[in-house]
Amino acid sequence: MMLRSMYKFRQLAKNIQFLIESGSWPAHKKLPSLRAQAQSSGYSLMTVLNAYQELEAKGWIYTKQKSGYYVSGDINISPEHTNKVALNTNIEINSLVFDHLKRLQQDHVIPLGSAFPSVPLLCNTHFMKILSQHAKLPNSSLSTDSMPPGSLHLRQILASRYSLNGISTQPEDIVITSGALDALNLSLQALTKPGDFILLQQTIFYGAWQAAERLGLNVITIPEHPEHGFDVNAFESALKNYPIKVCWLMLNAHNPIGFTVSNEIKLVIAELLHRYKVYLIEDDVYQELFYEKQKPLSVKYFDKENYVLHCSSFSKILGAGVRVGWVHSRPFSNAIQHLQLMSTVSASNLMQHALVDFIGTHHYEKHLRQLRLKLQKNKNTYYKLLKEILPKSCKIYLYATGYFLWIQLPINVDSTVLYQHLLDKKIVIAPSILFQQDNLPRNYIRLNCSFNLTEPIKRALYTVVEMIKMLEQNAGADGS
Template sequence: MTRYEQLAAQIRQQIEDHIWQVGDRLPSLSLMTVVQAYQLLESQGWVVARPQSGYYVANRNNSFAAAKGGKGLHLNENVEINASIFGVLQACKDPDIIPFGSAFPEPALLDEPKLAKSLASVARRLSKFNTPANLPPGNEQLRRNIAQRYATQGIHVAPDEIVITAGAMESLVLSLQSVTQPGDWVVIESPAFYGSLQAIERLKLKAIAIKTDPIFGIDLDALEEIANKYPIKACWLMTHYQNPLGGTMPQANKKRLVDILNKHQIALIEDDVYGELYFGNKQPIPAKALDTKGNFFHCSSFSKCLAPGYRVGWVAAGHHATKIQHLQMMSTVSASVPTQLAIAEYLSLGGYDNHLRKLRQTMEQRQHQMLGAIAKYMPASVKVNMPKGGYFLWLEFEAPFNAIRLYQLALKEGISIAPGSMFSTSEQFNHAFRLNASFTWNEQVEEAMKTLGRLCHYLINERRE
């Protein structure tokens, strides 16, 4: 098969799986291979060309087959971290605090005014039938919109494999719950997104935290060793712009990761909430793309790019999709219906990719501004990463720097930070902290960075005395 014939077969499969439906406009790309693939599909009656407009899915007047159901180590037996994380997050709610400790992007960067119009429009049209129709797995149009976004990345995820959830947090917890029983072992990163620690505490699981590199992600030699020794059920990690370190797994590492997990029948729970926030022009491909057995979960949401408060996320759950729906029915019942419909309408109107392009450029600019302020105000001994996406910076001083004290002192001056202790149940990150770099650069933000720098100097000098 030639390249364009392969591509045509893929697109045809996507049409059969209802990722693209009758009348949908297919992505317009001027690449010769794509044009040839569309021409081939046109000759076979799958698509129609409309002059000056592009290629559309043809009405073949048949009912398509239903989509196939998808296809340094730290051991911790008792994870208890929820209470301390709660305190740090509460501090970010105060509008007078500069929220460098927050995990949310600056609200002004999001496309909420346009989305609000979609919300108002769907609210006017909501009928009594909307609720049952949008129960798990969630709104069909939205699941197709998401499947189309995967398809444009070359990843085949059928809409039936997707479950809409209340943000990524619900999708991650349900995924973990669906493959574990209390007392099971799971692997997480070290340091890890605190949500994974909270979920493990709630589900009464045992965690093994594996050293994670600020550039390349989780240590795969250590993972292999652990997988040989322990009956691990799931591995929860971030492949892109890891929270808090910022690293992204190279493609070769993703391949090795998938091989290790498949060999030991460990489910991957891939948390990819920052995957759309890449700098440059090439979106990294998730490990889920290498899943041939339908055993991996790819979890994400609209919280980091569009509307955190709408609480709309999803999981591409492979053959676990039905189990996820059962678990969701027993907990939250479903994601909010009006916000699902609003996002589905917003995506169908077009313009999301334009918004994302601008958002990525702004995030990159702001990261540079924040790095500039760190160089200007922080003690020279600071170590800071330079992620290629997302909006977090991870700063470390030589131990025994006390980032919890920094957090307390900064809060008194009206600034929040996320101390390293939030990201681990051990004390090994007490000398580090995470900053949110998404805020509009203004005098107040600059002044806050100056204050943080002064406090870091103070803590280092105090240690020497």
């Protein structure tokens, strides 16, 4: 117990030291009182006192009689703490995401900012037939055999698919959830407490930012590598220098940029997780939407010490209504189930039963093959058109996976302004502010290219391009 207590106060001291080093707590800022710090961090008063005393002894903070503790004013901060990583402590994105999703739900909009593939591509007649048959059976929707950890038959099928992909898996390793976001949120909640530090990619799916905001977490970000997608050096530097407890990464068909990280880099990531004793929540929701013959591996494949919680779902391949996902996490299965029983309880019994019957047929693999081909065709069609009509000052990021195009606008065009202008035209795009929280240039957008290029969508793309040109011209005229 004594060793555990020592670890706690040193961990808290390290967290506070990082806030000071990063500039989030400036010189002479008053620290929270012992009681306030204990309440926010979950540590005891004695642990907080020991942490403050250690920081005072090292010169990071000082005391004022009858006033409290303050950040010292004569600390020399090493440049290595600011050149590659960024700290985000006051995350406020939930309102932005809420507004964006509401816009997508409005009537007669062109949903180029949607996160889901086109519904006609996902609708499978065989699955719908199986679903209809199960809906007529009271046992499918009223039974309790799909309560946490979920349908045993479905977990057996998923375990078999993992094993066939080289990841030795038992049904007990898997917890069925209400979609991938539920799996990701439950995993993060099981691993963290308010005030902890987590690591995200600089540009990442907005659900990660929402979760960090809701749980009161501090976020450290690392930049994308211009060639490989993932910057291993920045990743190791962050793990080495900062008190990171958990990473949340998307490495296959990254949303919003689209890259897939090589297997060689994934192996290095797994080795670094083990070396620094840091957990990874791997968001692999687009794992089946690859174009090459070989399915890309996950970091879970290289994980020999159970540091990776692998999360995925069926919603991106069978539709948003199929809210069934899962977590592959042997050590945290019970903790995740306990949290699940206090929130979403379980995924739909009806959907779980229907999926068991569908995944076991050849129709499922046929559906996946056809879906990949259609997405690839549509994405290439969009790319060719946009390449022709976008101004030369724009850059399109094209990768052989998924259904998103990440587009860099002229440096003087704010994608948030573009987003607002297009709303008046009933066109919804996804501006970069949804995916980035640092003080980064806001000249990126994500476009959903899964829809067939109908005349209305083609006109919408032309409108997007014309609006970009107008904003670029106006910015140039203003001298900005």
